[in-house]
Amino acid sequence: MSLLDICEKAPPTVLIDATAADAIRAMLEYHVGAVTVVDSNRVVAGIFTERDVMRRLSLSGRDPHTTMVRDVMTTPVELATVLTSEAEALATMLERHYRHLPIVDSEGRLIGMLAMRHVLEARIDELVRQLERARTARIM
């Protein structure tokens, strides 16, 4: 199973020339904790998360309506591709304390957003399937 099967395939994005307020509104509207910042070719430039709001905006007194998202986003950003395994993605997220990992194609263009929760839920689904197989095998 590819990461593309378990990730969000239509994640919200904001353009590199958006304000931080635009990015916050996108996160609130889509009920997500992070948006990917992309250029006009959908190539990933960075990621802006709830943690960036707290760390780089709230306490500094910067006005999100006049602050550009590119000045407060996290970049460079860890990326996954369709070739990244679930285990590799989980290891990166745990090691770097990331809850989100953008998935890109070979040109660096965004094709999905992986959240920690997707990985844990996929692991639960897989374990349930294995358990059913193990129990069926026992009965037969």
Place this chain on the structure above:
Amino acid sequence: MSLLDICEKAPPTVLIDATAADAIRAMLEYHVGAVTVVDSNRVVAGIFTERDVMRRLSLSGRDPHTTMVRDVMTTPVELATVLTSEAEALATMLERHYRHLPIVDSEGRLIGMLAMRHVLEARIDELVRQLERARTARIM
């Protein structure tokens, strides 16, 4: 297994007369997405989350250093007790779109903080145990 076995038993808190900036600093320091707001008897008054930062602070232009956390926290708050089952806690979190659930004693005092991730990880641990039992039974 009780929720107390899987939750964070020493979660960060802020007092009801703290500022929003105090609460944000606590979240950043402890690497968590929510702090419980308590009175001097540790009775839960509300919860303040990353989402509250975005929704009630960032876009409004309020200064977190002069805004009281009690004016921007979420209250009343859904609570769990040691008698709440994992399934009940998960259902509440999914239904209300909450990622955190404070756990209180019979007096309403905070004894732990349950995050969605704790519930998913506990489910994975339990499935792994069941799978090992099922496979062992097959071999025997």
